[in-house]
Amino acid sequence: MYATVMHGPGDVRFEQVADPKIEKPTDAIIKLSATCICGSDLWPYRGISTQEGPAHMGHEYCGIVVEVGSEVHSVRPGQFVVGSFCISDNTCPHCSFGFQSSCMQREFMTGAQAPYARVPLADGTLVGTDDLPDADMIPHMLAVSDVLGTGWYAADAAQVRAGGTVVVVGDGAVGLMGVLAASQMGAGRIITMSRHAPRQQLAREFGATDIVVERGEEGIARIMDLTKGIGADSVLECVGLGESMEQAMGVCRPGGTIGYVGVPHGVSFDGQQLFFKQQRMLGGPAPVRRFLPDLMDRVLADAIQPGKVFDLVLPIEQVAEGYKAMDERRAIKTLLRVDA
Amino acid sequence: MYATVMHGPGDVRFEQVADPKIEKPTDAIIKLSATCICGSDLWPYRGISTQEGPAHMGHEYCGIVVEVGSEVHSVRPGQFVVGSFCISDNTCPHCSFGFQSSCMQREFMTGAQAPYARVPLADGTLVGTDDLPDADMIPHMLAVSDVLGTGWYAADAAQVRAGGTVVVVGDGAVGLMGVLAASQMGAGRIITMSRHAPRQQLAREFGATDIVVERGEEGIARIMDLTKGIGADSVLECVGLGESMEQAMGVCRPGGTIGYVGVPHGVSFDGQQLFFKQQRMLGGPAPVRRFLPDLMDRVLADAIQPGKVFDLVLPIEQVAEGYKAMDERRAIKTLLRVDA
Numbered sequence: 001m002y003a004t005v006m007h008g009p010g011d012v013r014f015e016q017v018a019d020p021k022i023e024k025p026t027d028a029i030i031k032l033s034a035t036c037i038c039g040s041d042l043w044p045y046r047g048i049s050t051q052e053g054p055a056h057m058g059h060e061y062c063g064i065v066v067e068v069g070s071e072v073h074s075v076r077p078g079q080f081v082v083g084s085f086c087i088s089d090n091t092c093p094h095c096s097f098g099f100q101s102s103c104m105q106r107e108f109m110t111g112a113q114a115p116y117a118r119v120p121l122a123d124g125t126l127v128g129t130d131d132l133p134d135a136d137m138i139p140h141m142l143a144v145s146d147v148l149g150t151g152w153y154a155a156d157a158a159q160v161r162a163g164g165t166v167v168v169v170g171d172g173a174v175g176l177m178g179v180l181a182a183s184q185m186g187a188g189r190i191i192t193m194s195r196h197a198p199r200q201q202l203a204r205e206f207g208a209t210d211i212v213v214e215r216g217e218e219g220i221a222r223i224m225d226l227t228k229g230i231g232a233d234s235v236l237e238c239v240g241l242g243e244s245m246e247q248a249m250g251v252c253r254p255g256g257t258i259g260y261v262g263v264p265h266g267v268s269f270d271g272q273q274l275f276f277k278q279q280r281m282l283g284g285p286a287p288v289r290r291f292l293p294d295l296m297d298r299v300l301a302d303a304i305q306p307g308k309v310f311d312l313v314l315p316i317e318q319v320a321e322g323y324k325a326m327d328e329r330r331a332i333k334t335l336l337r338v339d340a
Numbered sequence: 341m342y343a344t345v346m347h348g349p350g351d352v353r354f355e356q357v358a359d360p361k362i363e364k365p366t367d368a369i370i371k372l373s374a375t376c377i378c379g380s381d382l383w384p385y386r387g388i389s390t391q392e393g394p395a396h397m398g399h400e401y402c403g404i405v406v407e408v409g410s411e412v413h414s415v416r417p418g419q420f421v422v423g424s425f426c427i428s429d430n431t432c433p434h435c436s437f438g439f440q441s442s443c444m445q446r447e448f449m450t451g452a453q454a455p456y457a458r459v460p461l462a463d464g465t466l467v468g469t470d471d472l473p474d475a476d477m478i479p480h481m482l483a484v485s486d487v488l489g490t491g492w493y494a495a496d497a498a499q500v501r502a503g504g505t506v507v508v509v510g511d512g513a514v515g516l517m518g519v520l521a522a523s524q525m526g527a528g529r530i531i532t533m534s535r536h537a538p539r540q541q542l543a544r545e546f547g548a549t550d551i552v553v554e555r556g557e558e559g560i561a562r563i564m565d566l567t568k569g570i571g572a573d574s575v576l577e578c579v580g581l582g583e584s585m586e587q588a589m590g591v592c593r594p595g596g597t598i599g600y601v602g603v604p605h606g607v608s609f610d611g612q613q614l615f616f617k618q619q620r621m622l623g624g625p626a627p628v629r630r631f632l633p634d635l636m637d638r639v640l641a642d643a644i645q646p647g648k649v650f651d652l653v654l655p656i657e658q659v660a661e662g663y664k665a666m667d668e669r670r671a672i673k674t675l676l677r678v679d680a
Binding site for chain 1: 433434437438439441442444497568569570580585593594595596600603604605606607608609610611612614615616617618619620621622623624625627
């Protein structure tokens with residue numbers, strides 16, 4: 001089959017690769033209903049994180065099971081499934097504790113920007129639906145796999161409470177999903193930091209009550225002003241850079257909580273500063289598996305439309321253009337159509 | 341009066357100073373029933389943190405109110421009171437949120453290693469009892485003021501739960517109080533890191549179920565072994581050095597929580613390491629005021645005896661020897677008798 005391979009920074013190709021096949025009895029092969037490009041795919045694309053040799057890209061996926069290994073019992077061929085970007089057995093102590101993204105058998109999904117993909121530990125990783133969802137549900141279901149699940153975790157980690165004041169740092173796809181999550185969790189006020197009109201509009205649609213366009217010290221001052229000098233109960237840090245983390249720490253109240261889901265690049269913390277700020281912090285790769293059944297139900301009930309975050313749709317053959325558009329911030333997030 | 345003044349590292353003197361007096365209408369003057377030396381007093385004593393000029397030492401206190409300012413209404417002369425080392429109004433948004441140690445009017449108590457002391461914001465800071473407690477209750481009441489309150493906060497910040505597995509890093513007075521707190525909160529297993537026999541014994545008395553004498557990588561391996569490779573649900577970091585923080589991070593399970601109450605000295609965190617460890621963290625000066633009423637009730641009901649942590653009792657005139665004994669680890673914590 002043809003699939004997406006990154007050969008180096010800026011060099012994404014749709015080229016022939018080996019068809020995925022069952023390698024272990026716990027594997028499943030799925031036919032993708034759609035796939036997409038993640039903000040984290042831009043780290044190696046931009047050369048900010050390094051990779052060795054060509055990499056099969058893609059870790060967000062939903063689709064139809066076509067084959068399962070002999071030990072797979074929870075999903076069956078023909079069934080529609082969604083999985084997390086973190087492969088997990090969903091039975092180990094870390095999974096049972098709700099942190100499937102730190103599963104003792106954790107792997108990171110790869111190779112999902114393709115018509116077919118192999119999903120390891122299928123029983124633990126995949127969640128199936130009773131019926132095949134309608135085509136218009138596919139973008140929403142796909143969003144659950146990573147970008148919504150990650151925004152949801154940011155809000156969960158930040159202990160968003162009904163009536164609470166929330167700040168979302170980052171207006172990328174994950175930040176926008178964080179707004180949606182905070183709104184679903186009943187936050188009283190959701191302040192989004194964004195200076196891009198289309199993203200501001202989407203943020204409002206997802207539940208943002210205030211938009212702050214200022215950044216740095218000015219952004220902090222604006223939010224402290226909006227919160228009467230108190231700061232936010234919950235802050236979602238959805239970028240992963242030093243500047244965004246400072247922003248988050250600058251607007252979180254003492255005793256408040258920062259959920260950080262942008263993989264930190266060049267971020268470090270001074271222990272004494274952290275101590276006296278007295279902010280609760282929890283980050284990490286999102287344990288999307290914990291949230292999957294609930295989020296899929298919300299999508300199927302039409303309570304949420306996270307797929308609105310896809311503002312560019314391309315046939316998978318044009319994946320390179322999809323990366324380029326996101327890199328140049330012409331697109332928030334690119335959905336790749338798989339019509340094979 | 342004579343009181344304790346630190347003139348520089350290693351130079352503690354009991355010398356004549358001005359009597360404390362009401363400076364603001366929200367002040368109270370108390371006659372100390374007893375006072376003590378804090379582990380944090382050793383930072384400047386050892387020259388690890390610097391101070392400018394002579395400092396009036398002491399921030400742990402309980403005693404009898406002798407005079408109040410015109411705006412003080414919640415305590416009255418003749419009443420026995422306990423206060424926190426953090427002065428707080430107990431009404432601002434941060435106080436209402438349970439973080440009185442980040443009160444918008446926060447001050448740090450000073451000058452309590454003395455027969456008399458001034459307590460600012462007396463209404464917010466002090467908690468009185470109906471009756472004068474018996475003399476044998478004084479050490480326990482004094483412990484509530486900081487060392488127990490701080491150990492309690494460590495356990496609270498570390499989200500100790502009934503039945504949970506807890507690790508306490510640090511066998512100083514705060515660490516031992518952390519053991520007591522975790523035990524009171526119903527922890528199922530409390531693993532204490534300690535290599536000093538008298539401290540081990542006290543830890544057991546306070547509720548420790550396991551003692552680990554190894555440190556560093558060996559200490560981590562031992563605890564991972566004890567927890568079947570899972571790690572602890574809650575870790576109390578009660579030291580504040582890089583090595584102890586690494587110890588804490590090395591034994592906390594993903595999704596577990598580290599409460600850190602040792603003021604960090606020379607500690608920094610790498611963002612990406614913190615991210616992938618996926619541990620919740622909350623530190624800071626303890627909001628003892630939040631816990632005071634409950635902890636004083638527990639003491640008066642004889643449910644806890646935190647004063648056992650004082651293993652050296654000296655008349656306040658010998659305060660210099662008290663510092664020396666703690667510095668040389670001959671004493672866990674020194675109580676200073678005030679018989680004036």
